[in-house]
Amino acid sequence: MGKPTILVFGSINVDLMMPVSSLPRSGETVLTEEIRKIPGGKGANQAMAAQRAGVKTRFAGSVGQDSHADTALSLLKEQEIDLSLVTVSERSTGCAVVLIDRHGENMISVASGANLDIRADQIGDDTLENSDVLLLQQEVCIEENVCLASRARQRGVKVIYNFAPATMVSTALFAQIDYLIVNEIEASVAVGQDQYADPVDIAELIAREYGVAVVITLGAQGALVATKKSLFCLPAPPVEAIDTTGAGDTFCGYFAAEVAKGRNAIEASLEIAIRAASIACTRSGAQPGIPHSHEVF
DSSP states (O other): OOOOEEEEEOOOEEEEEEEOSSOOOTTOOOOOSOOEEEEEOHHHHHHHHHHHTTOEEEEEOEEOSSHHHHHHHHHHHHTTOBOTTOEEOSSOOEEEEEEEOTTSOEEEEEEOGGGGGOOGGGSOHHHHHTOSEEEEOSSSOHHHHHHHHHHHHHTTOEEEEEOOSOOOOOGGGGGGOSEEEEEHHHHHHHHTOTTOOSHHHHHHHHHHHHOOEEEEEOGGGOEEEEOSSOEEEEOOOOOOOSOOTTHHHHHHHHHHHHHHTTOOOHHHHHHHHHHHHHHHHTSSSTTTTOOOHHHHO
16 A cells, blocks of 8 residues: 545635634724735635644645736645646635734634635546545635535545535435534534534534544633544643644644544544644644644654
8 A cells, every 4th residue: 555645625825814812703803913815715724734743734725827826836836735626717816814813812814715616537546546634625616515525425435524614515425524623613504403502412422423433622721522332531731822723724734644644543643633623723824834744643
């Protein structure tokens, strides 16, 4: 067998980051002294995390023909991620405005742009067959995700689906995936029932109904996992957070890397992903803040 490989299919953006004293309320204007332009996008962030976790990673996405494209791809190129599946769109490169308060909490708005043109047929069957894990998120067309997930499952590829940002989808999606990663808010949207406010109830419901391993991230409290046969929670190490923007993506990339390596104990994969995400919270910027493997293991 060759070395493990991850295929990430998803969004790529430029993040316009603004540190603010507090997040604005409705109708409020909050001034800040500076703006930073850095690479981002959930798909690109997760690809970066998987590569830094020590697993060869391919990224499939789309950028525009504008100056933002160079910024969006810059750190991925530096990290030597395979970008041969990235296409060029007539739309502008995706762009996110990220406001971060002094406690590290954020508020984000994203203009999808070229991410709307990502298609499952960018991925050939041979690429899927040579991948150990397919990692997906929801900043691209959901139908394309479902199509690619189905093709991957038919070829024995493990499918990890990050249900972020949260949006209603057909529950048929769950039949095409092996792992579902959500935070507490996304979990409620996934089941579409407000009465499941307890993350444990939500995780157990999805695991029982669809046979999917459900991972719910709990921020500073760590994360929990539910399968048909077990339920457990692991705490996060205490850290002083300065920017939580890329923590969830770091978690997903590191978790996918451990699955690709063939780690059988999901508890061990969860522990490593939590540790990596906690480190990311102590650094500024989504991609710049993702730790390297030697900082985590």
